[in-house]
Every structure is written in structure tokens, then in C-alpha cells.
Amino acid sequence: MTNDGRWASEEAQAAPPIAKQPDSPGAWAFASVLALIAAYALYGSFDFPIEIRRWPLGLSVVILLCVTIYAVQQAILVRQSGEPEFMHPLAEPPTEYRLYGTVITILATAGFVLFLIGAYLLSFLLATMLFLPAYMVAAGERRPMMLAGVTIGMLLAVWLMFGRLLNAPVETGLWVSLDWLFY
Amino acid sequence: MIDSYLEAGRIILQFDNLFYAVLGFLVGAIGGAIPGVGGPLVLTLMMPFTIGMSAEAAMILLIGGYTGGQYAGSVPAILINTPGNSSSAAAVFDGYPLAKQGEAVTAISVSATASGIGSILGGLFLIAIAPVLVQIVLLFGSPEFFMLAVVGLAVIVTISRGSLIKGLISGALGALVASIGTSLIRAQPRYNFGIAELYDGINLVAAFIGVFAVAEMMRLASQEGAIASALSTTGSRIKGIWWTLKEWVTLLKSTVLGIVLGVVPGEGGTVAAFVAYGEAKRSSKEPERYGKGHPGGLVAADAANNSVISGALVPTLAFGIPGSNQAAILLAALMLHAVRPGPAMFDQDIVLTYTMILAVIVGGIVTLVLGIGLAKQLGLLSIVPTPILVPCVIVVSMLGAYVVAFNWMLTVQALLFGVLGYTLIRFGFSVVPFILGLILGPLAELNLNRTYQIAGDQNVLWFILQRPLSAIMAVMVVFLLLSEPLRGKVQLSRLLRRGGGETARERR
Numbered sequence: 257m258t259n260d261g262r263w264a265s266e267e268a269q270a271a272p273p274i275a276k277q278p279d280s281p282g283a284w285a286f287a288s289v290l291a292l293i294a295a296y297a298l299y300g301s302f303d304f305p306i307e308i309r310r311w312p313l314g315l316s317v318v319i320l321l322c323v324t325i326y327a328v329q330q331a332i333l334v335r336q337s338g339e340p341e342f343m344h345p346l347a348e349p350p351t352e353y354r355l356y357g358t359v360i361t362i363l364a365t366a367g368f369v370l371f372l373i374g375a376y377l378l379s380f381l382l383a384t385m386l387f388l389p390a391y392m393v394a395a396g397e398r399r400p401m402m403l404a405g406v407t408i409g410m411l412l413a414v415w416l417m418f419g420r421l422l423n424a425p426v427e428t429g430l431w432v433s434l435d436w437l438f439y
Numbered sequence: 440m441i442d443s444y445l446e447a448g449r450i451i452l453q454f455d456n457l458f459y460a461v462l463g464f465l466v467g468a469i470g471g472a473i474p475g476v477g478g479p480l481v482l483t484l485m486m487p488f489t490i491g492m493s494a495e496a497a498m499i500l501l502i503g504g505y506t507g508g509q510y511a512g513s514v515p516a517i518l519i520n521t522p523g524n525s526s527s528a529a530a531v532f533d534g535y536p537l538a539k540q541g542e543a544v545t546a547i548s549v550s551a552t553a554s555g556i557g558s559i560l561g562g563l564f565l566i567a568i569a570p571v572l573v574q575i576v577l578l579f580g581s582p583e584f585f586m587l588a589v590v591g592l593a594v595i596v597t598i599s600r601g602s603l604i605k606g607l608i609s610g611a612l613g614a615l616v617a618s619i620g621t622s623l624i625r626a627q628p629r630y631n632f633g634i635a636e637l638y639d640g641i642n643l644v645a646a647f648i649g650v651f652a653v654a655e656m657m658r659l660a661s662q663e664g665a666i667a668s669a670l671s672t673t674g675s676r677i678k679g680i681w682w683t684l685k686e687w688v689t690l691l692k693s694t695v696l697g698i699v700l701g702v703v704p705g706e707g708g709t710v711a712a713f714v715a716y717g718e719a720k721r722s723s724k725e726p727e728r729y730g731k732g733h734p735g736g737l738v739a740a741d742a743a744n745n746s747v748i749s750g751a752l753v754p755t756l757a758f759g760i761p762g763s764n765q766a767a768i769l770l771a772a773l774m775l776h777a778v779r780p781g782p783a784m785f786d787q788d789i790v791l792t793y794t795m796i797l798a799v800i801v802g803g804i805v806t807l808v809l810g811i812g813l814a815k816q817l818g819l820l821s822i823v824p825t826p827i828l829v830p831c832v833i834v835v836s837m838l839g840a841y842v843v844a845f846n847w848m849l850t851v852q853a854l855l856f857g858v859l860g861y862t863l864i865r866f867g868f869s870v871v872p873f874i875l876g877l878i879l880g881p882l883a884e885l886n887l888n889r890t891y892q893i894a895g896d897q898n899v900l901w902f903i904l905q906r907p908l909s910a911i912m913a914v915m916v917v918f919l920l921l922s923e924p925l926r927g928k929v930q931l932s933r934l935l936r937r938g939g940g941e942t943a944r945e946r947r
Binding site: 279280282283286287290293294297300301304305307308310311312315316318319322323325326329356357358360361364365368369371372375376380384387388391392395396397402406410413414417418421422424425426 | 487488490491602604605607608611612614615618622624625627629630653656657658660661824825826827829830831833834835837838841842845847850851854857858861862865866867868880883884887888891
């Protein structure tokens, strides 16, 4: 896909291959975290009897080995990318993964977490009533009819599909209970 | 066998189940028609709603959703040059030019007819090979099932996007995460950090909701506005059907390609659609018209894309190894209904298996009727703005995870898997091996342990290699894992040679 979300034409797809570039430091950091998790799993596996130790132990070793190979691969690519002979027509990173996009994603995820906390404390219905318009406004939706319509529509859907059809206690939170809605 | 088919036919023709087939198709089509949402996400969100249903009804609903999602992904591809899911990408080449020529509805009609016929023929193929499959499955013991799980992971790691090493890390991580909770082999918890809710292990539904829905919404959150603002809705449905039937050779050839490539675990739909498109263009009398609005290109892409469903069901039902993301979701849904795919699917669960096969055919018929009928309406979904889409999907996702067991821990799991899924995608680690690792991990561990028991004092590796089927699969794993680095090395040396050549010319 191109940066505006559209698919490249057939001719563009037939373009010459782009030389491999080293990954971003973020990817290295993520791989390091995965290696730490694998090391922890490897260490923890020694507490288990042999029958249930083999599998997590083997997997942890595979992850650690692969991260090591990945690190070597990246080191070679970093070295090669510095050489003048090495062609590296670096493609621009996709729009959604630039810094601005990452910040927005983090903020949106924080919003999802707040919704979940709200649902736990205030009930799913109240949390939905607060989260939907708040998110839409924050994301740039300004039409009052749209905000009201989507919120009411979703509240009805939550109440009907989850509350009535699946008998989920969508009206009950730790602090608030809207039991009367069901009677 | 005939009795089982008659029983399956009776089940699927019940009013409730026909309603589920249509409902599933509609919900799947709605998701498939919204770029960025796609079939797997919607199928995941449908899963919690199947809890109160019988396994048969659940599968009819979900296969309806699978069929709807596969077909509808082509609608935005035709209308706005953006496929609803990756397997519909090949529909862009001739679908969008047709829409630009004022034949948008005709093109959607071609897509629906080819998709519907592809699904129906695929279902008929499954009926034909079912007796053979039973015999093949019976040849498999624990060592073979262990090796098959390893082959499944190796295939997916090899053909999924991104580097082989990252794919291996992703797959192993999925299998490692699946080992959290009480072991299947010995009732002892592993890696549960003293959290009581983790004694039961990772919930697959919550994990799928996280990886497919939450992660995708996290990605979409940074996009502004709608994906498209205006649509072309001119053309003729009848003309579309006629154009498709005129391309009957392409239709049949692409259906066969879709079925065959669908059997290979991984992204069968995308590969099948592109291969079928390439073959249609190669064998056409007017290849120069391909890419400029030739109905044959669209027929090839969509027939292959939908017949993949039947191909993907073969390893899913017979061995418990999903042939696609959607098949992985079907597998998780089967487990949710206490059905374990594998040999039992052709023994005590045979009626369920045949119901699933017939559901594919019903899905194809529904695609023909509703796909053509709702051509214009589905197109409108392409213009849903992301500020509205994202919070609505998040609310449904969190509730979907919660209702699996009315347990808050599952919503937390979904959110955490969402963050993990997003991070994997963000840093170029494919999530497909991760998902497959989650599913195949316990299967592989269980069969490995049984193999150890059967092998007794013998070396387990030697024991596995002594069995012909296992040995063949071991060779396949080695070949698969070595083929990619070797191919990469050849490409890199070619690139460096060319780079070196150009630098030398510049110096001169």
C-alpha cells in the first residue's frame, strides 16, 4: 500500500527490489524485550518437571537464538548501509508509523484503557456513553447529530445485543448500578 | 456417509440455521467492505455471540461471515481502489478501471458471481475429497501430528511477510505464550505469576480480539477522515453475471487454483488471487487489456479468493492446522464449543464436518443472491470515518472479550494482546505466525510428549525420523526454513552486483 492507503499500480509493483535496510532502533529495543522475556521463560522453566519443561525451554532457546541472529543481521546491515557502494533507496516509512502517528496511537490506547477502567467502575453502558462522544470529538468529529446518533445507536446495540441477548451485566459496575434499566 | 450428509443437510436447511447463514454473510460483508476492518476482525467479534449456540449453528454463522468477508473485500477494491482485505488486492487491477469506465455495479456483480460460484465449486470439491481425507487422517499418529504442527509453523513463517527470523521469533513467541496456565500434560501451572485467572491459560477468543481488532484499531486511530469520500454506482447487475459466465474457463481454472493454494497454511487467499490473476492474463487472448478493466482479471481474482475457503478448511478440519487467519478463528470457535479438530472430525463429529462443508455451499449461494443485490449498499460502507469506526469497534471488542466468561481478566488480556499485536506489526514482525503459534503450540507440545512416551528409551528425534511420514515432513521443514535465506542471499548478491556495476560506471 502507498502512504495514502491506496494500492500501488501493477507497474509500480514491478519496480526493482529495494535493498535491505537496518530496522529502526525501536525494533531493536522490541527484539531485546522479547529476548528478556525468553530468558525469563528459560530460567522459569527449570522449576517445572521434565515433561512440561521441554516445550517452553525449547521455545525460549529458539527465541534467544533467533534474536541473536537478528542482532548479527542488523549489525551487518548497519555496516553495509554506511558503505558508498551499497544501494539503499530507502522507502519512506508509512504515514501511520511516523512519530505523530505513534503519539496518536499511544493517546488512543490510553483512551481504550480509560474506557475499560470506566466500564469496570461505572458499567459498560455509562462508560460507552462517555467514551464514544469523547473519542469522536478528540478524533475530529464535530457534527452534533452524528455524535448523538452514533452514541445512542451504540448504547442501544450494547444494551440489546450484549445485555439482552447474551445476558451480560452491562448495566452494573463496581460503583454504579443501573439495574432498573432491565425491569 | 450418505446418512451423515442427509443429517447435515437437514440441519442446514432449518430456518434458524439458514437465518444464521444469511446473518453471518451480512455481518462478514459489512466488515469486509470497510477497508481496515476486514474479514478476520469481524469474524473474531462474531465469535462470542456463538457461545449459546450449538456447534453446528455457530459454524454456519461463522462460515457465512467468512464467505461474506472474502467477497466484500473486493467491493472497496472496485469502488475506491482500496481492497477491504489483502486477499482482495488483485481485484483492484481490473475492478477499479471498470468502475472508472462507469461499470462499478457491473464489476461488483462480476465479483459476486465469481465469488459465489468459486465458493460453491469449492464446497463440492470438499464433498468429493472428504472420503479420501478420512483415510489420510487415519495414517497420522502422535509423531506425525507433532511434525505436522512444526510443518504448519514452518510454512507460515516462510510465506508470511517480513523476514524469516522475525517470523520464527513471532511463531515461537505465540507458542510460548500459549504455554501459560495449567499444563495439559500434568496438572501443574506454568508462568501464571500467582494470578488465579491465568490458571486456565490464555483465552484464544480474547487473544484473537486483541490481535485482530484492538491492534487494528490502534493502527487506524492515527489515520484521519474516511478512506473515501465519493463513490461511483453505475452499471448493470445482469451484464455482470453475463460477463462472468462468458469467462467460464478462467472461472474454473481460478477456482481450482484457489482450492489447491488454500490448502497451504498461511495467506492462501492473497497468493491464490494473484496467481490466478497472473494465469488468467498469461492464457488470455487479449492480455494487453488486463489491468485496464478486463472482466477476466476480476473473475480470476475473486473466484480464487473465495474457493480458498474450501482449501483452507482441509488442513483445519483434518489436522487442526488452520489454512488462513479466518480458518484459525473457526478453529478457536470449534474449541470454544469443545470440539477438537483432527481425526475426531471424521468420526464422532462427522455431521458437524459435513454441516461446515454444506455451509460453504450455502455461503456461495447467499453471495450470489445478496452479493449482487446489495452491490450499491455495501459500497457505502467504504466511507465510514475512522473517528466513528474506532470507538465503536473498541466497545464491541471489549464487550466481546468480557462475555466469553463474564471475566474482566479477558478484557485485560484482549487489550494486552492488542498492544502486543500492534507492536509486532509496527516493528515488522508478522502476527500470522504468532497466532498460529498460539493455536499450534499446545497441539505440538501434547503430541511431542506422547511421542516421548511412545519412543520409550529410544532417541525421540531418531524415532520420529524412522517413521516415513514424519521423515518426509522433517525434510519439508528443513527445506522450507533453508529456502528463504538462500533465495535472499541470491537476491542480495544480484543487487550488490548491480549496485557495484552502477558505482563503477559512475566512477568512469
